[in-house]
Amino acid sequence: MSNVALKLFNDRLPHKPYFTDELQSGLRIAGKERAILAKYIQFNQPHAQFWLCFDVDRPGAAIDWSDCNAPAPTLTIMNKANGHAHLLYALKTAVRTAPDGKIKPLRYAAAVESALREKLGADVGYSGLICKNPNHDSWQIAVWQPELYTLDWLADSLNLNSANDKKILPDYGLGRNCTLFDKTRKWAYRAIRQGWPEYEQWLQACYERASAYNLQFVSPLEENEVYGISKSIAKWTMNNFSEISFSSFVEATHCSDIQAKRGSIGGKVSRGGGRPIGSVNIKSTEQKKPWLSLGISRSTYYRKIIR
Incomplete structure (x- = not known):
């Protein structure tokens, strides 16, 4: 593995990451010097996401991203036994998830993440908290893209129309x-x-x-x-x-004069039923008063025609 990529990974670790050697044993937390020895480690900081990480549970996951026409990962961390892998994309600028972060950039990042997850066929149940630790010799590591990604660069390879607000997975990443x-x-x-x-x-x-x-x-x-x-x-x-x-807002927007104006506008819009019948123009006389075109009175129309 490139020393530059490994240094980048280590420099971006939290000061006290979660870590474990066995997922079944639960997570512990300790200083970076201790945690960096474990098989699994927390890779993003609590309020700053420097990496987009995807869990791809299929053989060949470390290389078949190219068959999916996905952008090249910064690095892949593969399980030698089954070929499953974590694919990590390093961001040039972290996505801020702290309380003072802006929601619009967060939505954009979520859309990019969702579209990329879909393209890679990654696991939707992955929590994104810990990943395979590239410092540990249990895994096979490969570096594919040495340059840091911007969200726009990733978005160029993705269809964000499939990751709009309605399609972004609400419980993923x-x-x-x-x-x-x-x-x-x-x-x-x-x-x-x-x-x-x-x-x-x-x-x-x-x-x-x-x-x-x-x-x-x-x-x-x-x-x-x-x-x-x-x-x-x-x-x-x-x-x-x-x-x-x-109270001031209610008084300013719901006084009797304003309500009366709203009522008069609503009455004008809805007069005549508000719905076209077939291809008849809603504004036509026939639509509003069909008995006139028939040459009969209104009462006769409703008594004999509409029954």
Whole structure:
């Protein structure tokens, strides 16, 4: 394996990664110097994703990415016994998943990740927390792309139309962060109006709601990520929503004059039934008053024709 690629991997490790030698034994956490000796290790930092990693469980996974017309991985880490592999793509700029991160870049990264996972045929149940450690001699390592990827560069090889908001897997990789943020914030916009709680009480409520949503994922996010998302939403809603500002909003948008104008507009739009019959123009006299074209009265029309 290239010393440059190995150094990049090691430099980007968390200060205290999760690690294990046997997946069945669970994970431990320790300093980088100890964790780097294990067979499996946490490769992304808690709030910064420097790598997109995919778990491909089929023989030949370390090389058949080219048959899928996928971009070349930065490195592949293969199980010598069965040919299954982790495929890692190194990002030039980390995707920030911290509470102060922006949601739009996160959505874009989730779309790229989802489309690339689909192209590679990677495991949708992979949590993305730990990977095979390239420092360990149990695995066969290969470096394919020495240059660091940007999301745009990866996107050039992908069809992001198949990874729009509706298609991004809501419980896979970065899609979990997007899903958890969206579901919790939409709940929070309504819930904060129910009593206008103090901040600590409100933060706990947001955390409990986000934790409940998180449990619906096949591979839930780590607790610190859930707390970070909850705190971000709690602070924003507390700073931007208040009983006074909400009352002012209702008063400004739901006064009797505005409601009357809305009602008159709605009446004009819906007059005449609002639905065309066959190919008849909805605005035509025949559509609005069909009895006139028949030369009969309205009452006769409804009594004899419409029965």
